Structure formats: C-alpha cells, structure tokens
Amino acid sequence: MKVGIVGGGQLARMLVLAGYPLGLEFRVLDPAADACAGQVARLIQSHYDDEVHLAELAAWADVVTFDFENVPAAAARILAQQSVVYPPEEALAIAQDRLLEKTLFWELGIPAPTFSTVDSLEELHDAALRVGLPAVLKTRRLGYDGKGQQVLHNAAELESAWEALGAVPLILEEFVPFEREVSVLAVRGRGGETAFYPLVDNQHRDGMLRLSQAPLTAPALEQEGFDYARRLLERLNYVGLLAIEFFVKDGHLVVNEMAPRVHNSGHWTLEGAETSQFENHLRAILGLPLGSTAAVGYSAMLNGIGDLPERAAVLATPGAHYHAYGKALRPGRKVGHVTLWATDPGSLPAGLERLQALTTG
C-alpha cells in the first residue's frame, strides 16, 4: 500500500522507517530539497499550496497523512478529493488555531486555562484584567516549540508584547503554575478502536521539549488523561495518533494543547513500547489492527537540539539508542534524539546524567 506524507521532517522519516517492514511504499511532499525524510523515501519538492503536486501525491497514494499540523486547509481539501486523508481535516483545522482548540476543550469538559481573544492593544489590556497576570500571550496560529508566545508578568509588559506579536490574531491565556508536564499519546483506528500509551512525563526548556520519561506511574492522572483523550478522539471521529499535552496542577490535569500527529514525546516508544507510535499511526490510517501500546521496560528520551552528542560516546552508554535525523545542524533545530532504555528504572538516572553531560559538554 502507498502512503503519502505531507511534510518531510523527522516525523515523516520515522514513519517511513516504521512502515517499510509493513510492506508499505512512501512519498513525501516538502518544500525543502534537503527535507530529511527525502533520504529514506521519494521526495516531491513542492510548496504546500501547489495544487499540481498535491494532486500528484493524492493520485499516487492510497492514504495521505501529515508530519505537521500547519498544512493549509485548502491543501487538505485538494488531497481529500483524490485520496483518503487521515487524520480528518477538522482535527487539523482545530489544532491549527488555538481559539478553536481551546473552545473544543471547554466544550468537551476538558479543564483548560482561562483565555481571551486579543485583536488590539485595548483588548489586551481588557484581557489582562479578565484573565489575570501572569498570563501567556500566544499567536492563534502557527505557534510551535515556544515560538509565537510570550509570558506577561505585569501590565508594563503589555505594550511591547503587543508590538512583538500583535500583527496577527492572539489569545491571552491564564498562566498555569504547574507541578509537572505530561502527555498522552492516543491512537484510534478506522473502525473506532482506541489504544493509549502509558503516561509520559515531559520537561521543557525555552519552550522546547528536552526530556521525556515513560511510563510515568500515576494511575489517577493517567485515567484522567485517557478519558480526555477518548473524548477528543470520538468528537473528532479521529483516525491516527493524537498527542495531547497537559499541565499537572493540584494533582489534576489541565490541558495545554494537542497535536494531530505522531509527537516528540512519543519517540521513546521506538524502543520502549511493544508497538511504536509511528507503526501504530500507520496501522490506524491504513485500517490495520492496532498494536499493543504497552511499555516494555523504562525509557527516557533526550532531544538533540542544535546538535547531537558524539555518537560513539552515546553508544558506549549502556541502554542508549541513537537516532539521527539526517538534518544539517542549526541552533534550536531538533536534529536527533537519544533514548535510554532499561529493565530497571533505578538505572536510568545514572545513564541520563552521563548522556546529559555529553549533550552539554
């Protein structure tokens, strides 16, 4: 079967590598000639609004999917005219727009931060009063990895924040003083069957994910997370893998955002789960039976941001697995990750310390 992927970054690359053993063929569409998934599958170099190339991909593929959610709505529509497209267009549209996303969370009874839309400096002042400070000012669209957002601590910061971000529609969101951040990776098949990976503990710095650890043993939180994920999967008639990021506050989950795709906080599943998130996303969109999402052992995933630690030093670390994405090194860019895997969770901290020393050294 033929799978088209819009977006040719590391997520597409790992989907492709997971899909070859299933007997699948792939083409990826990306504007960049050096898109890293193009090293492992045929690349259609094309802008996301190029109807001719989108139609070419759709005509070839049995199913089309995405490695990022900011695909123009028009592109998704063109693809859907000639092929089967998963996740559904509505899920993409909602995930692209923080206002739609938060509205959906509230509609489904999923606790989310208070927020207010902001389209002028005046509205920002009003919103700051309503939401309270500190608060987070975010662009409604195209934000990722902490880009397009700013934390506001006091009223004196409003004007400069407005000047930095206000060219586009914004929302102001309650700042959640969280105890930790976690994510749920959920998958739903074409027939409506669902499966959930164990809860993941995430640590961010400067808006980017640095470290994920799984499984996080927190049964009550996990049940909350699975419940919220199930509501989203069903409401969206979702097919594929859906990632949902949460804050933990006062021992309960507060939703942050969702991503309608495989997710950085699920990379540990390559070694640490019976079926990886990549394989399960493919199984779901192709109508194949889902695989077990059970954890195998204990995993920690360290992102390589801007650079990767020296390969030989990583591989000399017991339990370490190296994942280069084939991307040129650039500050702030995710160029690979390292997974640390162990049967005994007690051995993870020492290995992590060693890997972190390599990363910053």
Add this chain to the structure above:
Amino acid sequence: MKVGIVGGGQLARMLVLAGYPLGLEFRVLDPAADACAGQVARLIQSHYDDEVHLAELAAWADVVTFDFENVPAAAARILAQQSVVYPPEEALAIAQDRLLEKTLFWELGIPAPTFSTVDSLEELHDAALRVGLPAVLKTRRLGYDGKGQQVLHNAAELESAWEALGAVPLILEEFVPFEREVSVLAVRGRGGETAFYPLVDNQHRDGMLRLSQAPLTAPALEQEGFDYARRLLERLNYVGLLAIEFFVKDGHLVVNEMAPRVHNSGHWTLEGAETSQFENHLRAILGLPLGSTAAVGYSAMLNGIGDLPERAAVLATPGAHYHAYGKALRPGRKVGHVTLWATDPGSLPAGLERLQALTTG
C-alpha cells in the same frame, strides 16, 4: 558515515533500516534491478565481477560489507584496495568453501562431522565406506538453504547422486542424527571486543529455516557455543556479525556451518534483543561500541517462504510483528518474516499456532 553493501537482498535491506537512525548513508550493489534493498537505499545495479562498479562503490564508501558470502574473491580484493572491508576476506573465502570451513573447524577443535572430499564417482564410493552411510553429499561451494546437497541412505543411491551433483567438487559428510538445531550469533568489533546473543533454537524443513525461538535456556550448550564462536572470531580476526549453526547430539554441539554476515536465525533480535543483529553488525564494522545483546522477553520468528500470511491477520495476533521484504512472491523464496514477541514464554505456543495456521491456510 557511508556504508556500501554488496548484495541487495533482505539482509541488506534490514541493515539499511537499522543504520539510518545511526546517521549512516548507504549504497547497495546487486545485479538485480529489483533488488529489495534498492527500495530503501540507492542501488548500483551491477554484476559482482564488474570492476568499474565495485571500484565506484569502494571509492564512495567508508566501509564495505556483504549481505551474502558468495562474493567472488576477486571482488573482495578490488573493494579492499579502495575501502575498508569487513568481515575480512579470509572469512568470506572460508565460508564459501565447505572444505576450508570444515578444515578450520577441526583445526580449532570445534566438533564437526567426519567428512571426505569427493571428486569422482570412485572417490564417492571410497568416501561412503570411510564416512559411513547415511551421509550427506554437498557441493563444496555455493550451497545455501539446502540447495546443492543430498542425503544418501544406501550404496544404491551413490551413482544418481553423483550424476546430480558431481559436475563440481563435492564433500561427503557424516549424517548427524541430531536432537535439535541451534545457532550462535556472535559479534566482534574493530578493537577485538566481542558479544554473543542468547542461544537460538532453529527448525528447518526441506533445508530451509522455518522457525527460530530465542532465548533457548540451555546454559551448558550456550557456553560451548560461545566458546566455539570465540575461537572462530579470534582466529579469523573477525569484525562484524558471525552466525554459526550447530547440531545438538548427545547433549553437545556439533558444528554444521558458519555464515560471515547477519543471519536469518537472528531476525528475532529486531524486537527481541536490546540491540538488533543488524545494528550490532554496523556498529562493529564502523568501529563503534557494541550494543547489548541481551534478550528482551521471548521471541519466535517464522519465515515467510514463497508467501507471507495476510498482513491484517498477522497484526491482529497479540505480540506479532510483520516484516515484509518488498520482494516479488515466488515459491521457495524468503519474502518476509513474522516475529512473535512476549514477556511470558508461556503465551508463545498459542500465538505460534495461530500464526502457523495463517501461514499454511
């Protein structure tokens, strides 16, 4: 780093897929335009004695390796002039010739069947007396998967066997009435460090491997196997993965043959070991630290010969993983395998029965 692979079958394909996360690039050389590794890496379509293409591969690659052992000795020499080649040429030369191979086993004190060379019908009669019947008549070179061999039960069969095989040098080998067949997968790095996968239990039919199960809990046998493997690795100054097949007779190992490459009886390591045989072969030939060869859970690997069971039915089997090679279906051809993985070995038989019913149904 750049890795060239001579031979573009499923072993090359799985090496490539294991190597991308390590940040490696690949080219494969194979005479067939549809060589299945060519779906996942750039293919140089070329005969194995084509000096121009061999030199092109060697000039490009940092290291060259093989997905089968019957590479002409001249080809290995041409490659070695321009690149680093592992496993060493001597290991290939010995594995290509049953006489050299058996001589080495005897030299190293590794129990092997009695044998005698056969270059005429008269020598076959003499050999039958010396070795005794039943015995196995084999071509000295180019035998694999039971091809180029015949079991002789009585003197009346000698002449027809000679007519069938006698156009090339042969050996007659004592028939070993074995209790079971096992294999050792051993790996040695550039610095001489070694690692050994747990013992594998193998079942053949019509000369082809059908089922591997690992780990086989048989500590005494395993220690014998590791000891013999270590002798071979050191004597050959071996670098890479070496597979050695044994018979078990009277509770001890009798060597059958070796393969200087990744091996069908090691495919279970993709899910069932901390580091797969494919990744460890690459780590070894690149001078990278070897990964742990410890088993994770319990695995059974079923070969897909001529065909593969229906994908959805396989994936609906708990613990099953599907590995298609992207090859055209043809009777007697290895086109894929299925691994059954479990944390509890007691659950394997039921799953295996289900998979075997799919395979033959």
